[in-house]
Amino acid sequence: MISERRTILAVLAHPDDESFGMGGTLAYYSAQGVDVHLICATRGEAGTVDPEFLQTYTDIAALREEELRCAAKTLGLASVMFLGYRDSGMAGSEDNKRPNSLVSTPIEEVAEKIVAEIRRLRPQVVLTFDPVGGYHHPDHIVIHKATVQAFHAAGNANHFPKAGKPFQPEKLYYNALNRGRLRWIVRLMRLSGQDPSRVGRNKDIDLTVLASDKDTPPHVSINYHSVEKLKHQADACHASQLDGRFTRFSLMELYWRLMGRRDTFTRAFPVTPDDYRGADLFAD
Numbered sequence: 711m712i713s714e715r716r717t718i719l720a721v722l723a724h725p726d727d728e729s730f731g732m733g734g735t736l737a738y739y740s741a742q743g744v745d746v747h748l749i750c751a752t753r754g755e756a757g758t759v760d761p762e763f764l765q766t767y768t769d770i771a772a773l774r775e776e777e778l779r780c781a782a783k784t785l786g787l788a789s790v791m792f793l794g795y796r797d798s799g800m801a802g803s804e805d806n807k808r809p810n811s812l813v814s815t816p817i818e819e820v821a822e823k824i825v826a827e828i829r830r831l832r833p834q835v836v837l838t839f840d841p842v843g844g845y846h847h848p849d850h851i852v853i854h855k856a857t858v859q860a861f862h863a864a865g866n867a868n869h870f871p872k873a874g875k876p877f878q879p880e881k882l883y884y885n886a887l888n889r890g891r892l893r894w895i896v897r898l899m900r901l902s903g904q905d906p907s908r909v910g911r912n913k914d915i916d917l918t919v920l921a922s923d924k925d926t927p928p929h930v931s932i933n934y935h936s937v938e939k940l941k942h943q944a945d946a947c948h949a950s951q952l953d954g955r956f957t958r959f960s961l962m963e964l965y966w967r968l969m970g971r972r973d974t975f976t977r978a979f980p981v982t983p984d985d986y987r988g989a990d991l992f993a994d
């Protein structure tokens with residue numbers, strides 16, 4: 711029997727999630743010849759950008775889509791698929807209520823689209839956000855729920871029969887944050903007079919909430935030192951999201967310094983003991 715190509719599917723919400731969050735890992739596996747595909751649910755319509763970035767684009771979505779295509783090429787991704795929902799913005803914002811916003815869409819509908827992609831691409835490994843969406847972004851939480859549902863439904867012919875021939879991926883991982891390190895960052899920020907509850911370009915990240923969330927087990931740690939340059943270049947593609955004094959970029963830069971160029975993942979399936987430690991997403 712000819713073995714199938716090694717394939718990873720990352721299911722995320724916005725242009726830049728793929729680079730800032732797990733870009734090192736995606737580049738690492740692409741460089742090893744793994745087919746790494748990305749589903750991006752929205753085109754990041756609710757992000758804010760400085761007007762200078764919009765001069766050659768019709769709108770924010772067009773700009774951010776282009777930024778994602780630049781990052782995908784840099785990371786070596788095999789494909790990028792947009793689900794076509796609208797960025798919902800942060801919890802309670804007006805963007806939540808816009809037609810076609812991801813948060814106003816039934817999870818079942820989003821899951822069916824993800825199932826169709828799983829059945830088409832046949833990945834062994836599926837990656838997505840953790841249950842709190844990393845930093846409580848409502849779109850991240852929707853994508854987490856829809857991906858979990860899709861992962862478990864994809865192999866069952868009775869579920870979503872119109873979404874293609876059943877295929878069951880082997881492993882599901884959540885991007886895990888090391889919140890112990892984040893607690894340090896919160897302390898450092900307070901000491902230096904910065905407000906850890908309003909961080910990021912859109913001032914939408916509350917590190918104090920993040921730091922108080924429960925850690926999920928760091929089952930697999932990917933050392934992406936060999937492709938670190940590509941990860942930085944991919945981050946740079948998202949230029950409209952990088953400026954400002956304390957951007958997500960510099961936050962992440964600080965985070966990487968502390969983490970030593972590693973991404974950590976919690977294995978949600980198969981069920982894995984808390985003390986399992988590995989260095990490869992494909993390993994049993």
Ligand SMILES: [Zn+2]
Binds near residue numbers: 723724727847850
């Ligand atoms: Zn996002």
